[in-house]
Amino acid sequence: MPQQPENQPQQGSSGMGATPISITPTAQAGIGPELSPREELYQSLLKILHNATDLGIDRVAHGHLEASLTNPGSKQLLVRDLINQKIINRVQLARAFARHNRARELLSILDIPTEAQALRQDIHPRLRSLLRRERIIPVSIKKDEAGNVTDVHLAHDSPMRDLVLETNVREFFPATAVLHWHFSLREVAGAYWMAGESENIDSDMEAEALLDRVITNAIDARSSDIHIDPSIKGEPRAIIKYRIDGFVHPKEVITTEQLERLRVRIENLARMPKVNLNYANKGAFTRSGYDWRVQIQPHAGRLGPVPRIVLRRLQPDVMPLEVLGYPQDFIDKIKSASSSPNGVVFWTGPTGSGKTEAIHSAVVSANPMAKGLSVHTIEDPPEKRVPGYAVQMEIASEDPNRTGLQLLKSSLRADPDVVIFGEVRDSEMAKLVFEAANTGHLVFTTLHTNTAIDAIARLEELGINGFLLSYVRGIAAQRLVRRLCGHCKVPMPEPDDYTRYVFDRYGVPLQGANLFSSNPEGCANCNYTGYYGRIAAAEWLKPTKEIVQASTDRNYADLEDMARRAGWQPMGRMATQHVRNGITDAAELSTKILELAAESLTG
Structure with a gap:
């Protein structure tokens, strides 16, 4: 554990550092009559975490906290174990510590x-x-x-x-x-700190300082991607933009000279090959605690090619399934599939829909590493650095020995139990994935289809049908919808016509709904967008014997009815449940859920 806090905070004259909560040692079952000051502190933290209703403590974590309170072992070590096992996170612990000291949050x-x-x-x-x-x-x-x-x-x-x-x-x-x-x-x-910075960057700022500023601002803005776009009009400037919650926002302006210096610095950091500016280039580097994937494209400037730079931030930590926003019954289905001894689990959806995050969360939820199983990942590039993974391989399509197919073949000869494979792109890859499932491996991979039902048809195109389909342990399809800003969202006493339509369409009851809508003016907390953060809306399909037989017969006319009999529900239903719980609104669903977006386009 890091440096430990003092049990008693220092006192101040402002009242903000008020006297901390006094914790009197109590004789509980299995706990001695006296605790040291440090143990007393951690006992207090466990109590606060156990009793809190606003710290995001799920039912699993609540059970562990309850057991820890009556455990006769060291409370400090118990808290450390809860953090290491990701049962609670550092933010939850920090907020509990603030409450122990009666500090501000x-x-x-x-x-x-x-x-x-x-x-x-x-x-x-x-x-x-x-x-x-x-x-x-x-x-x-x-x-x-x-x-x-x-x-x-x-x-x-x-x-x-x-x-x-x-x-x-x-x-x-x-x-x-x-x-x-x-x-x-x-x-x-x-x-x-960002609010106090000028959007005009000093033209004399060196490349290293500029890169540090851009990356720092991206992290602080919760940005997933950084776009550095040269002027379309041929002006000697470029605009730095940040993608936040799925939308790109311009932030700062730099000169083309700074853009060129930035390109050279990034290429050196990422150890990218030196290529002519007329050609695209890619690489990756680590900075400020994150891995950054780099793509440099040639932009046709008036005086020759100008680089356009895109940096994607790869989140190093794996989030629990509960944090992604799935309801408990959906999580139970994922965990059941992820604990299978063999088979294939698919995640489908467009780029940026959270497929990779969900797959790693699913694997970690089953925790095969603790069961002595060997986990291999094959990605372009590896996005998660998870302790316990046996090997992580990076696909390099330009190298014939490091294509996804060759690395998958290599991995299957290296005795894996669980394989995370980036994406099934062609029939050869698909057949190898199902061959791995047939020989006792559990494979997690992705497909680019819109829905879980579409994945069945896509697998048919790739030569996977009939009996092979029985190896599919589950197909998830998902989108990310924006959460309403908790500080400026507007209560909706009565649902509007479109909200009623959405609830009726997916069979979700309006009675008891806690409805809100976005504030069109927003606030400082959400950067005046009305939304802050995103949550997953997903669907799940596990092929039944009926679906496998339909695949054998190549008869897909009633596939949706068969899917419903198998327990499938469209992702719009989960999204509507989020609306019902006051997390998002129907207007956001109309832009993210495929069938609703299509209806809004056709009127």
């Missing part, structure tokens, strides 16, 4: 006090740089009548006290000043 940019906005420019430039780099918000600085600093309130995302960081911060304040630590989400701190 800054969960939105709207939670940041007004005085903190002025501090952004008033503090020492070196301190500002340190706080910006570490994503720390200066909440307030209190002074006595003589003008001496007495209390400094800072907000950070770490649950543990970092003595090195605290020492660096103390350099800028008198030795008598008391530091008070509060909690802020990392993205909130990032948004705070």
Whole structure:
């Protein structure tokens, strides 16, 4: 575990660092009559996590927390195990620690006090740089009548006290000043610092500093991709854009000279081959805790080719299935398929629909590594770095020995139990995947189809039908829909006509629905879009004997009816349940769910 926090927070004059909750050791079953101060702290954290209703603790985690409270072992070690096993996460622990100390929790940019906005420019430039780099918000600085600093309130995302960081911060304040630590989400701190930056970048900024700024801003803005687009009109400038929640937003402008310096720096970092600007180039590098996939395209400028650069941020951590937004019955189906001894599990959907994230979450949920099974991944490029995976191989289509097909053949000769394979693109790949399933392997892979039912027809095109279809343990199809901003969403006392239509279409009852709609003006928290974050809307189909027989007979006329008898429901139903629960609105579904989008286009 990192540096441990002190049990008693320092006191301040502002009331923000109020006296912490007093935890009196109690004699419980299996727990001694006295606890050390540190054990007392972790006992308190376990209680807070167990009793909280707003920290996203699912029922599985709740059960583990309940067991930990009565476990006679070290509470500190129990908390560490809960973190390592991803039963709880660091944000949940940090918020519990803040509550133990009665500290503030800054969960939105709207939670940041007004005085903190002025501090952004008033503090020492070196301190500002340190706080910006570490994503720390200066909440307030209190002074006595003589003008001496007495209390400094800072907000950070770490649950543990970092003595090195605290020492660096103390350099800028008198030795008598008391530091008070509060909690802020990392993205909130990032948004705070981004709000104080100019959109005009100094034309003399060096490539290294520029790249650092662009990547830092992308992370703080929750961006999945960075687009650096040269001017279409041939002007000597390029626009830096960030894709946030599926939409691209322009942010900053740089010169074409900076663009060229940035290209050279990125190519060096990514160890990309030196090619003529008339040709595309690709690579990858690691920076600021993330892997970045690079694609450089030639843009036809007036004076010759100009690079267009796209950086995709690869999330290193695997999120639990519950966090992705699936309901419990859907999660149970995924876990059942992911625990199969052999077979094929498909995820389908367009690019950017969360297929890779879902597949790794499904594998980790079954935790084959803990059962002594060997997990191989073959991707372009590997997007998750999961402890316990035996080997991760990267597809290089330009190298005949590292194509997806060749790496899959190689993997199957290397004694895997579970294989994650990027995408089935042709019949040869499809036949090899099902051959692997037939010989005792469990394969997770993707297809580019719109629905789970379409995947059956696509497999037919790839030569997979009849008996082979019985090896399919499940087919998931999904989209990502935007969540309503929790700070500005508007209550909907009565559903409008379109919302009624959507509920009727998917057979979801309106009674008891907690309906909201997006605020067209938005707020600072959601960057004035009305939406913040995304959630999965999915469907699941497991081929039954009836479907396998229809595939054998090549009779797909009643495939949808057979799918419904197999328990399939269109992803629009799960999406409508999200609307019913106040997570999104029907207007968002009309742009993401295929059949609703088609209807809106045809009127």
